[in-house]
Structures are given as C-alpha cells and as structure tokens.
Amino acid sequence: MAKFDLNDDGFVVIVGSGAGGGTLGNELAQKGIKVVVLEAGARNEIQDFVNDEWNSFTRLAWKDMRTTSGSWQVARDFPNLPAWIVKSVGGSTVHWAGASLRFEEHEFKIKTAYGDIAGANLLDWPITLAEMEPWYAKAEFKMGTTRTNGIPGLPGNNNFKVMEAGARKLGYKQVHTGRMSINSQPRDGRGSCQQIGFCFQGCKSGAKWSTLYTEIPKGEATGNLEVRPNSIAVRIEHDAAGKVNGVVYIDGEGKTQKQKARVVAVAGNSLESPRLLLNSHSSMFPDGLANSSGQVGRNYMRHMTGSVYAVFEKPVHMYRGTTMAGIIMDEARHDPKRGFAGGYEMETLSLGLPFMVAFLNPGAWGRSFTTAIDGYANMAGMWLVGEDLPQETNRVTLDPVVKDTNGMPVASVHYDDHANDAAMRNHAYRQGAAVYEAVGAIRTFPTPPYPSTHNLGTNRMSEKPRDGVVNKYGQTHDIKNLFVSDGSQFTTSAACNPTLTIVTLAIRQADHIAGAMQKGEI
Amino acid sequence: MREVDRRSKIDRRKFLTTAAAAPAAVVAVTTGLSVDGAWADNAQALKPETMKTLARVARDVYPHDHLADQYYIAAVIPWDAKAASDPQVKALIEQGVALLNELALARYKSPYAAVAWEEQRVALLREIEQTEFFGKVRGDLLVSLYNNHDVWPKFGYEGSSAEHGGYINRGFNDIDWLS
Ligand SMILES: Cc1cc2nc3c(=O)[nH]c(=O)nc-3n(C[C@H](O)[C@H](O)[C@H](O)COP(=O)(O)OP(=O)(O)OC[C@H]3O[C@@H](n4cnc5c(N)ncnc54)[C@H](O)[C@@H]3O)c2cc1C
Ligand code: SF4
Numbered sequence: 001m002a003k004f005d006l007n008d009d010g011f012v013v014i015v016g017s018g019a020g021g022g023t024l025g026n027e028l029a030q031k032g033i034k035v036v037v038l039e040a041g042a043r044n045e046i047q048d049f050v051n052d053e054w055n056s057f058t059r060l061a062w063k064d065m066r067t068t069s070g071s072w073q074v075a076r077d078f079p080n081l082p083a084w085i086v087k088s089v090g091g092s093t094v095h096w097a098g099a100s101l102r103f104e105e106h107e108f109k110i111k112t113a114y115g116d117i118a119g120a121n122l123l124d125w126p127i128t129l130a131e132m133e134p135w136y137a138k139a140e141f142k143m144g145t146t147r148t149n150g151i152p153g154l155p156g157n158n159n160f161k162v163m164e165a166g167a168r169k170l171g172y173k174q175v176h177t178g179r180m181s182i183n184s185q186p187r188d189g190r191g192s193c194q195q196i197g198f199c200f201q202g203c204k205s206g207a208k209w210s211t212l213y214t215e216i217p218k219g220e221a222t223g224n225l226e227v228r229p230n231s232i233a234v235r236i237e238h239d240a241a242g243k244v245n246g247v248v249y250i251d252g253e254g255k256t257q258k259q260k261a262r263v264v265a266v267a268g269n270s271l272e273s274p275r276l277l278l279n280s281h282s283s284m285f286p287d288g289l290a291n292s293s294g295q296v297g298r299n300y301m302r303h304m305t306g307s308v309y310a311v312f313e314k315p316v317h318m319y320r321g322t323t324m325a326g327i328i329m330d331e332a333r334h335d336p337k338r339g340f341a342g343g344y345e346m347e348t349l350s351l352g353l354p355f356m357v358a359f360l361n362p363g364a365w366g367r368s369f370t371t372a373i374d375g376y377a378n379m380a381g382m383w384l385v386g387e388d389l390p391q392e393t394n395r396v397t398l399d400p401v402v403k404d405t406n407g408m409p410v411a412s413v414h415y416d417d418h419a420n421d422a423a424m425r426n427h428a429y430r431q432g433a434a435v436y437e438a439v440g441a442i443r444t445f446p447t448p449p450y451p452s453t454h455n456l457g458t459n460r461m462s463e464k465p466r467d468g469v470v471n472k473y474g475q476t477h478d479i480k481n482l483f484v485s486d487g488s489q490f491t492t493s494a495a496c497n498p499t500l501t502i503v504t505l506a507i508r509q510a511d512h513i514a515g516a517m518q519k520g521e522i
Numbered sequence: 523m524r525e526v527d528r529r530s531k532i533d534r535r536k537f538l539t540t541a542a543a544a545p546a547a548v549v550a551v552t553t554g555l556s557v558d559g560a561w562a563d564n565a566q567a568l569k570p571e572t573m574k575t576l577a578r579v580a581r582d583v584y585p586h587d588h589l590a591d592q593y594y595i596a597a598v599i600p601w602d603a604k605a606a607s608d609p610q611v612k613a614l615i616e617q618g619v620a621l622l623n624e625l626a627l628a629r630y631k632s633p634y635a636a637v638a639w640e641e642q643r644v645a646l647l648r649e650i651e652q653t654e655f656f657g658k659v660r661g662d663l664l665v666s667l668y669n670n671h672d673v674w675p676k677f678g679y680e681g682s683s684a685e686h687g688g689y690i691n692r693g694f695n696d697i698d699w700l701s
Pocket of ligand 2: 064182192193196197198199200202203204205206207208321322323481687
C-alpha cells in the first residue's frame with residue numbers, strides 16, 4: 001500500500017471513498033495516476049460488520065450534526081438526521097442494497113420531455129443515454145450486476161414472492177428480482193449471496209458490490225492509491241491564479257494537515273460536497289468554490305420516496321434474504337395521465353424489528369401501532385422510489401449557527417415537496433397497497449419517507465456555466481482542476497436508484513481526467 | 523414454512539442482569555415481576571412508585587399483550603441509573619410522573635397506575651403527549667423495549683443470521699400459502 005507525501009503536488013486528491021470517490025480512485029490508479037483518497041470515516045472491514053441494525057448504524061452511519069427545514073416530513077420526524085448515509089471507508093456502498101438500474105432515455109432530458117413545470121428548475125443533462133451506454137456497460141461489468149453480462153438474476157425470497165404474486169394479479173408485466181450488484185454466482189473473487197438479509201448493515205459474505213472490498217483494494221494493489229481514513233476535509237485551497245492546489249483536513253489525532261494536489265475531486269455525497277465547496281470561500285471566491293452560478297448547494301433532490309408495508313394472515317418473514325431483490329417497473333414510465341410527470345419504481349424492502357418500530361410511522365404509539373408491529377412476522381414490504389423535481393430553493397447551505405467539533409458550519413438541508421412529488425407519492429401508495437390487497441393483505445401501511453438514502457443534485461451538471469456547477473465530465477465550470485465525482489452532479493434524479501449512474505460517471509470521468517492530465521490541460 | 527419459536531428461553535434473574543444493566547439491589551428481585559411487584563423497592567434515585575408508574579406507562583404506550591411485564595420493567599429500569607447520574611433527568615421523570623398522577627387524580631380520583639382501563643390511561647397520556655417527559659420516555663422505549671434481543675423472537679424476528687449461514691438453507695423462499 002502506497003504512503004504518499006503531503007507536499008507532493010503531483011496527485012489527484014479525492015474527498016470521499018464511496019460510490020463516486022472509491023470508483024474514481026481505482027480507475028485512476030489503474031491508469032498509473034497517483035491518488036490520495038481522504039475519507040472522514042474509519043476503515044471498517046467485512047469482519048467488523050454486525051447483523052444488528054442499531055449497533056451497525058452506530059458504527060457506520062454519518063451521525064455528525066446536520067439541521068433541517070422545509071415542508072418535507074423528514075424535517076419533522078428526524079430533524080437532525082436528514083440523510084441516512086455512511087461515514088466509513090466505502091461510503092454508502094457499505095449500506096446500499098445493490099439495486100442498479102440505468103436511466104431511461106427521456107430521463108436525461110426532462111425539460112424537453114416534460115416541458116416547463118411551475119416551481120421546478122428543470123434542465124436537460126448535457127449528456128444523452130447514447131453517450132452513456134458504453135460507460136453503463138463498463139459499470140455493470142465492474143459491479144457484476146445481475147441480468148447484465150449473462151449474470152443470472154437472484155432467487156426470489158418470500159418478500160419478493162408476495163409482491164410478485166400481487167403484481168401479476170394487478171396486471172403488471174415488468175416484475176423480477178431486479179438488476180442487483182450482488183453476486184448470484186461467484187464472481188470477481190467474491191462468493192454468491194447467502195441470503196443473510198442484512199444488506200443495509202454491510203454484507204458479511206462480500207457478495208454485494210462495495211468500493212470497500214472491490215475498488216479500493218484493487219486500487220491499492222497498484223501502488224498508486226492511498227486511502228487515508230479518519231481524515232475530514234475542511235477546506236480546499238487555491239493559488240493566485242484560481243487553480244486548486246491542496247486540501248486541508250483534520251486527521252485522526254485531531255491535527256490539521258494539508259495535502260497538496262494537482263487535481264481535486266469532491267465525492268463526499270450530496271450534503272457534504274456542497275458544504276465543502278461553500279466552506280472553501282476565499283477573497284477570490286467569496287461565495288465558495290465553483291459557485292459563480294450561485295447553484296452550489298441548490299436543486300437538492302432526494303427522490304420521491306415512501307414505503308408500503310402490509311400484514312397478511314400467514315407468515316412472510318420478509319427479513320429473510322436479500323433486502324431489495326425485487327422490482328415492479330411498470331410505473332416507471334412518464335405518463336402525465338396519472339396526474340404527475342415522471343415515474344417510480346416499486347422495490348422489495350424489509351426492515352428488522354428495531355428499525356421497523358422506528359420507521360413504520362414515526363411518533364406513533366398505542367394499539368393502532370402495536371397491533372401493526374404484532375403482525376411483523378406476517379408483513380411484506382416495498383419501497384417506492386421515483387423522480388423528484390429539482391427546485392432552486394431546495395438546498396444545502398452552511399448553518400449560520402451550528403458548527404461541528406472542528407468548528408466548521410454544519411450542513412443545513414431545506415426541502416419542500418413539490419406538488420408533483422406529492423401526487424406521485426399518493427399514486428404510489430395506492431398502487432403499492434393494491435398489490436398487497438390483491439393477495440389478501442389484511443392491513444396496509446403507507447409509511448412516510450426515511451432519512452434520505454439518495455442525495456442528489458447539489459452541484460449539478462449543465463451545458464451552460466450559468467445553469468449549474470459542473471460540465472458533462474463533472475469538471476467545475478469555474479476551476480478546471482476541480483471536479484465533482486458523486487451524486488451531487490445529477491442534473492435531475494430519474495426514477496431509479498442512482499448508484500449505477502454515479503459509478504458510470506466516475507469511470508467516464510477518470511478517462512477524461514487521465515486524458516486532460518496527459519495533454520497537460522490540468 | 524419454517525416458523526420462529528416464540529417461547530421464552532430465559533430465566534428472569536439472568537434476563538434482568540443482562541438486559542437492563544440495573545443496580546444490583548434491583549435485579550436481586552427474582553419473583554413478582556409484575557408492574558405491581560416489589561421489583562422497584564430498591565430503586566436508588568427515583569421513587570419506587572415512580573418506577574412502577576413508568577412501567578405502566580411503557581405498556582400503555584406500546585401495548586403488546588403477548589409480552590410479559592418483565593420486558594417493560596427491563597425497558598424502564600435504566601431510568602433509575604440515568605436519574606442517579608443526572609439531576610435534570612431525575613427532575614424530568616419525577617415531575618412528569620407527578621403531572622400524570624395529578625391529572626389522573628383530578629379525573630379518576632386515583633393515581634395513574636391504578637386507573638382501571640387502558641383507554642382511560644391512554645386519554646391521560648394523550649394530554650401530555652407534547653411534553654418533553656412523554657417524548658423522552660416514548661423515544662427511549664423504541665430502543666429499550668424493542669432492541670432487547672430477547673423480545674425479538676416474540677415478534678417472529680430472528681436477528682443476526684450470518685453466523686447461521688444466512689437464510690439460503692433456512693427458509694428465505696419457503697412461503698407456501700400464495701396461490
Ligand atoms: C440503506 C441504503 C440503501 C441504499 N440502496 C441503494 C440501492 O439499492 N441502489 C442504489 O443505487 N443506491 C442505493 N443507496 C444509495 C447509495 O448508497 C448512494 O447513492 C451512493 O453510495 C452515493 O455515492 P457518493 O459517492 O455520492 O457518496 P457516498 O457513497 O455516501 O460516499 C461519500 C463518502 O465521503 C465521505 N465524506 C464526506 N464528507 C467528507 C469530508 N469532508 N472529508 C472526507 N470524507 C468525506 C463520507 O464519509 C463517505 O464515506 C442506498 C443508500 C443507503 C444508505
Ligand atoms: S442478502 Fe446477500 S447481499 Fe445481502 S447481505 Fe446477505 S449475502 Fe450480502
């Protein structure tokens with residue numbers, strides 16, 4: 001494993017080791033480029049994972065203070081936990097469930113496809129599906145996504161079988177065990193899924209793709225990649241010409257360090273990346289780095305979400321087996337006749353008892369709640385995930401009052417549901433309940449959104465510098481050796497889970513960075 | 523389908539020492555583990571009546587008729603230690619319980635724990651739902667009651683599975699009632 005010098009200014013320095021940062025780091029290392037990855041969290045490996053929801057959350061999740069405002073229910077239910085994401089090497093790919101879907105063609109250009117929608121800040125991506133396809137293929141190969149590259153789908157568990165039977169009765173056609181970056185057979189030095197059922201707590205069998213035990217060790221094996229855990233980036237610095245030249249971070253001992261850099265790539269997830277750019281303001285860039293458009297932190301998206309759980313007469317034991325290997329895709333289309341633009345996916349989901357009581361209906365108590373929980377063994381569950389629309393006022397800002405232990409202002413997250421999101425959620429609740437009622441559900445529960453697991457859009461891609469923060473390669477419009485490499489690049493959110501697209505963009509970006517470095521452009 | 527055995531496999535002494543990490547004087551009690559029993563008599567910071575009222579509140583907030591009192595008792599016992607180390611917690615709990623008793627006496631001429639019907643007690647809890655006392659006690663119960671590994675089988679939840687080889691050979695797809 002490489003150990004690089006703080007004063008060497010020849011490296012690419014990446015902030016964050018998750019889907020975006022971990023992938024970019026390995027891709028660059030494979031091309032012979034030296035990379036330092038600064039990761040705020042500790043290095044927890046597979047043997048450190050526990051099949052215990054609260055215990056795992058305490059060890060892995062980002063629990064540092066954040067604040068919230070806006071009409072979204074998360075601000076009421078979880079005022080200081082707007083997002084459920086990871087602070088550990090591997091980032092949220094330690095927690096993620098593995099659902100790996102490509103965008104539809106129209107989802108790269110919804111301003112064109114949907115027309116103007118009042119209150120939304122729609123914009124077409126500066127890339128098309130056709131341009132992305134070869135890169136999607138590379139990402140699916142890398143991640144071993146089922147139902148691509150000849151890899152068979154995962155077997156359906158009880159929770160899937162219930163959803164599938166209901167979906168068929170309703171006439172849904174696109175129903176299967178998903179495109180999952182979870183090995184259905186041994187591949188890439190990792191075994192196949194043991195149906196452990198704790199995908200969200202870190203996969204103990206390593207069947208699920210995570211940068212922690214794929215990209216990062218592969219990159220380290222080249223000798224070109226160093227991951228520094230417990231290293232919290234607090235500021236990106238620049239030279240007199242306005243090019244970035246280093247990242248200031250707090251190390252595990254609480255000491256301030258500065259790593260010099262030739263290129264900086266920010267991949268701290270969509271709450272932390274804009275926070276870091278905003279906090280790096282200087283006399284030359286008083287509104288923060290790469291923010292001449294004023295768009296840094298804006299257009300925050302978190303997907304239209306919700307869940308439907310249902311209790312049946314007989315047991316389901318939904319928690320047995322893969323958490324999210326099951327999908328109904330029929331509602332993902334854009335069909336304004338339903339009363340909203342865009343679409344949503346229905347995906348199997350189970351929570352263990354400890355999280356179920358926390359999330360089924362936050363704040364609820366009494367018999368209505370406890371009789372629902374009494375039906376836990378007989379419950380099936382699905383997650384609803386759909387496109388939400390970018391709004392300029394949904395944004396991440398630096399909290400004017402609250403600071404973290406390093407004295408850095410915390411991220412303050414404001415989100416109002418758009419009328420389109422609310423209409424879609426109601427439709428999804430009805431359809432989800434109908435799926436379960438078709439196979440005999442006794443009670444169904446429209447469960448409100450969890451803290452955001454999909455965080456997107458706060459440094460969005462745009463053709464024109466005035467509309468967004470980065471260009472089609474994730475390169476900031478303002479500073480050519482500063483890149484954004486995570487989900488915050490998303491121009492719009494699409495209906496599907498984001499990580500395949502984040503990884504795809506990172507692979508493509510690595511190619512661009514390597515080319516630009518070779519040509520001496522950066 | 524492989525079902526989950528919901529019977530208790532634990533003795534009460536062991537249960538109280540491991541689940542609740544309570545002061546020794548409290549856990550020494552091995553009999554009479556009902557809300558009205560003597561288990562609370564040796565509480566150190568909170569009044570025994572307060573402890574008993576908390577246990578009653580716990581069941582009224584999250585009533586599961588298949589859970590014995592011992593699980594609710596175990597869930598509230600840690601408040602005694604928290605109150606012993608933090609006077610603000612002590613005041614919060616004692617004042618919250620006092621308020622509840624005051625409301626109960628005014629309406630039913632009996633302290634909260636002795637009000638006869640669950641509906642009547644729940645009506646009192648609804649009145650204090652917005653107080654910090656209720657919020658803290660309820661929020662704590664979500665973890666102290668439901669994250670007790672011994673209650674999981676009672677809801678048919680099996681907990682950690684990796685050490686058993688996952689569910690690949692233990693019923694992940696054994697549903698047999700779908701038509
Ligand atoms: C429970 C759960 C289930 C999910 N399931 C799915 C799914 O099935 N399919 C899907 O597509 N997506 C899923 N996701 C979402 C997926 O995990 C994220 O979309 C993805 O990991 C985001 O990648 P990222 O690179 O933007 O950020 P992350 O993967 O979150 O990585 C960011 C990293 O940056 C670090 N960091 C942040 N700030 C700093 C700083 N200042 N200095 C140093 N390091 C910093 C963080 O600690 C973190 O490790 C799920 C997420 C969760 C939580
Ligand atoms: S169900 Fe499969 S993917 Fe999920 S944690 Fe278990 S082995 Fe890993």
